[in-house]
Amino acid sequence: MKTTLIKTANLPHRHYFQAFIGGNFQLGVWQPKVNAGMMKQWLTLSVNGEPTRMNTPIFMLQWQNAIHLPLDIWLNVDAQFMTRGWDNNTWMSNTPWYVNAKLYKGFFKDAFSVTLEAKDLFDSAKRDFNLYSDAVQIMQKNYSPGRSVMLTLQYRFNATRDRYRGTGAGNTEKSRF
Numbered sequence: 001m002k003t004t005l006i007k008t009a010n011l012p013h014r015h016y017f018q019a020f021i022g023g024n025f026q027l028g029v030w031q032p033k034v035n036a037g038m039m040k041q042w043l044t045l046s047v048n049g050e051p052t053r054m055n056t057p058i059f060m061l062q063w064q065n066a067i068h069l070p071l072d073i074w075l076n077v078d079a080q081f082m083t084r085g086w087d088n089n090t091w092m093s094n095t096p097w098y099v100n101a102k103l104y105k106g107f108f109k110d111a112f113s114v115t116l117e118a119k120d121l122f123d124s125a126k127r128d129f130n131l132y133s134d135a136v137q138i139m140q141k142n143y144s145p146g147r148s149v150m151l152t153l154q155y156r157f158n159a160t161r162d163r164y165r166g167t168g169a170g171n172t173e174k175s176r177f
Helices: 171-176
Strands: 015-024 030-042 044-047 050-053 058-069 073-082 085-087 090-092 097-107 112-119 129-132 137-140 148-155
Touching: 030 085, 058 085
Parallel strands: none
Antiparallel strands: 015 030, 030 058, 044 050, 058 073, 073 097, 085 090, 090 129, 097 112, 112 148, 129 137
């Protein structure tokens, strides 16, 4: 029987670059926001005794939408897509994406709020990984569902935005200086 110990080791160096760009605007009740970016590394490690270049970048696109509905209700619909690529010695072997939706309504000047949120509507956000090292390769496939629905009831104590500003006592003393 063979036993292999897998542990984290510091790399001597890893050149890494991230670049993101985004923009948002408002068109009536609709407030969209778009972000696009990439994560790129320059890394070569030994896998099965052979040097392996782990340089494929990961690209990401995010689309966020906020819509102000009647009765001061907010609807948010957000989506994200990622490509395959390397992060350290881990290869993301699929292209996960998701769509989330959320309804928000505040009451009593937002002291009490109700949020109904559905995450990963299409059950597509599963990330599959292959971890490479010189001695071992590990494949992780995610089969558990990422889809969920949450209802949040929130009450904020002292929700007022006003702060105590004093009565002006001490102004005569300040004017002496």
